[in-house]
Amino acid sequence: xxxxxxxxxxxxxxxxxxxxxxxxxxxxxxxxxxxxxEPAVGSKAWFGFGPNAEISFTFEVAAIEDHRVEWKCIDxxxxxxxxxxxxxxxxxxxxxxxxxxxxDWRTADGDLxxxxxxxxxxxxxxxxxxxxxxxxxxxRKTG
Numbered sequence: 001x002x003x004x005x006x007x008x009x010x011x012x013x014x015x016x017x018x019x020x021x022x023x024x025x026x027x028x029x030x031x032x033x034x035x036x037x038e039p040a041v042g043s044k045a046w047f048g049f050g051p052n053a054e055i056s057f058t059f060e061v062a063a064i065e066d067h068r069v070e071w072k073c074i075d076x077x078x079x080x081x082x083x084x085x086x087x088x089x090x091x092x093x094x095x096x097x098x099x100x101x102x103x104d105w106r107t108a109d110g111d112l113x114x115x116x117x118x119x120x121x122x123x124x125x126x127x128x129x130x131x132x133x134x135x136x137x138x139x140r141k142t143g
Contacts, residue, residue: 057075
């Protein structure tokens with residue numbers, strides 16, 4: 001299995017990062033403006049991409065803890081199904097270190113490289129949103 005791993009420091013408390021990555025409003029502010037999510041273990045989080053959500057992903061929320069959030073992809077493009085997205089939050093003197101993992105890819109071929117690059121850009125938007133309140137989702141329903 002192959003994993004995507006990114007780490008960044010965000011100048012905001014872990015509780016604020018946790019809210020951003022577990023709520024519909026937060027996820028819609030940095031990832032995609034087509035989202036349905038609730039911060040509850042066992043719930044389903046849906047993310048749409050394209051003017052009519054031509055591509056979509058559904059994740060089961062497997063864990064929400066003070067310093068860890070984990071989702072399991074249960075529907076979407078074949079390469080994503082069965083992968084796990086994990087957010088690990090470590091409080092620091094200056095905010096929060098976020099270790100992001102998109103785990104369990106079956107192969108390093110295909111979309112893994114472009115997904116890794118895209119996740120890095122999305123994480124930068126998460127940082128801006130949490131630290132500065134700048135909502136700017138990477139993906140928008142309309143250009």
